Amino acid sequence: MLAIDVPISILAGLVLSEAGKNMLRSGNQQKYNFMRTTVLLYSVFFITPVPFYFFMGWPAWETNFLWKWPNQILDSPLRAGVVAYGVFIFTVGPAYLGFEFGRFCIRRGKEWLVRVGYVAMAILVGVIILLTRKITFNIASTYSKYDAGEFYPFWSHPFFTGWLIVTIYFWGSLAIFYLWLRKRNKSKPLD
Amino acid sequence: MVQIDIPAAFVASLFFLDIGRKAIKKEAAEATEKSPAVYYKFLFRSVFFAGVVIVPAGIYLLAGWPGWEQLYWTERVENVIFNWVNALIPTFFVITIVMGAYIGHVLGYYLLVTGRERYLRPTYICVLAAVTILVIFNYPAFTLLGTYQEYHLNRGAMVQVWKNPHNFSLGWIMVMIYFTVSFLYLLFKIRKESKEY
Numbered sequence: 001m002l003a004i005d006v007p008i009s010i011l012a013g014l015v016l017s018e019a020g021k022n023m024l025r026s027g028n029q030q031k032y033n034f035m036r037t038t039v040l041l042y043s044v045f046f047i048t049p050v051p052f053y054f055f056m057g058w059p060a061w062e063t064n065f066l067w068k069w070p071n072q073i074l075d076s077p078l079r080a081g082v083v084a085y086g087v088f089i090f091t092v093g094p095a096y097l098g099f100e101f102g103r104f105c106i107r108r109g110k111e112w113l114v115r116v117g118y119v120a121m122a123i124l125v126g127v128i129i130l131l132t133r134k135i136t137f138n139i140a141s142t143y144s145k146y147d148a149g150e151f152y153p154f155w156s157h158p159f160f161t162g163w164l165i166v167t168i169y170f171w172g173s174l175a176i177f178y179l180w181l182r183k184r185n186k187s188k189p190l191d
Numbered sequence: 192m193v194q195i196d197i198p199a200a201f202v203a204s205l206f207f208l209d210i211g212r213k214a215i216k217k218e219a220a221e222a223t224e225k226s227p228a229v230y231y232k233f234l235f236r237s238v239f240f241a242g243v244v245i246v247p248a249g250i251y252l253l254a255g256w257p258g259w260e261q262l263y264w265t266e267r268v269e270n271v272i273f274n275w276v277n278a279l280i281p282t283f284f285v286i287t288i289v290m291g292a293y294i295g296h297v298l299g300y301y302l303l304v305t306g307r308e309r310y311l312r313p314t315y316i317c318v319l320a321a322v323t324i325l326v327i328f329n330y331p332a333f334t335l336l337g338t339y340q341e342y343h344l345n346r347g348a349m350v351q352v353w354k355n356p357h358n359f360s361l362g363w364i365m366v367m368i369y370f371t372v373s374f375l376y377l378l379f380k381i382r383k384e385s386k387e388y
Contacts, residue, residue: 029228030224030227030228030231033228033231033232033235034226034231036231036235037231037234037235037238040235040238040239040242041234041238041289041293043242044238044241044242044246044285044289045286045289045290048242048246048285049282049283049285049286050282052250052281052282052285053278053279053281053282054278055254056254056271056272056277056278056281056282057271057272057273057274057275057277057278058272058273058278059272071272073254073255074255074256074257075255075256075356075357075359076255076357077251077255077357077358077359077361077362079254079255080251080252080254080255080256080362081251081362083250083251083254084247084248084249084250084251084254085247085251087247087250088242088243088246088247088250092242092243141272141273142272142273158273158274158275158276159275161275162275162278162279165275165279166282
């Protein structure tokens with residue numbers, strides 16, 4: 001859902017910066033280039049596709065049933081443009097900012113701020129889900145179905161099947177990247 | 192178009208390396224690491240260009256005009272709502288563009304630092320030629336706007352793109368301007384940097 005995409009992207013950027021903290025602390029240009037390229041690759045490869053998937057399949061749910069327009073993207077340059085650039089800006093942007101904030105804190109010896117940052121983002125995501133639980137766990141693919149009260153449970157197919165795949169894709173890749181960066185963080189020199 | 196966007200990311204990566212070959216070869220020769228700073232600098236540019244320019248441009252056209260964007264090869268992308276398999280297709284499209292940029296960079300860098308740079312330019316020229324031929328073979332798909340069903344069963348119901356239906360052509364021109372300006376900006380930036388070596 002759009003409401004949690006931004007905090008989750010920030011969380012990913014912070015987590016990855018913590019995983020490569022020694023590389024960021026060193027001030028070495030090669031290590032910094034490696035880290036920011038990794039974060040960018042991770043963002044466009046593993047974050048951007050996820051909200052885009054929900055935008056395509058369940059546009060009303062993805063936008064928290066806030067607007068009707070996501071259902072009518074076809075033949076609309078303005079709406080298509082908003083989706084295309086919006087998805088990118090709300091995923092890669094926060095992840096990169098999270099990473100740069102993490103780097104800023106690590107270079108000033110305030111690593112604890114990075115941990116506080118991603119824990120705060122995780123709590124924020126939990127609070128958003130809790131507050132929006134009625135629309136989060138009751139699915140309507142389009143706004144008209146939402147208006148008509150045609151809901152089905154979160155756990156039912158096909159929504160849950162797709163959700164499970166993209167969730168494993170996102171969190172699984174974040175865990176793999178975290179462990180991989182931690183390993184590279186210990187190795188000297190970087191190659 | 193899907194058929195252009197994925198190879199375009201691959202070609203752009205190779206092209207940026209070609210423009211900056213002087214700097215890359217010099218820094219790679221001086222570096223002790225397998226992948227020096229210049230490797231990640233160019234990888235960042237390639238992925239950034241693919242992610243910031245090609246992906247949003249592709250998503251824009253795929254979201255607004257799914258049939259035209261993939262030359263009416265499949266109806267699946269027109270039926271994505273409440274269909275978890277079809278909704279994954281545009282997602283794979285995004286992933287493949289980034290993958291194209293990454294592979295282009297890895298291949299191009301390998302050719303440059305292993306003394307095989309003579310293959311760099313022919314590689315991307317061949318890919319560009321192949322893509323052009325592929326698109327031409329799909330004529331008149333790229334000149335008509337409508338749905339998969341209309342293209343295959345009733346072309347008379349389709350509208351020619353130069354008639355600017357639903358401001359499609361205007362949007363397309365804006366996307367092309369965005370692409371060209373971003374591409375030229377990177378090109379001149381890399382050229383300027385490379386001259387300093």
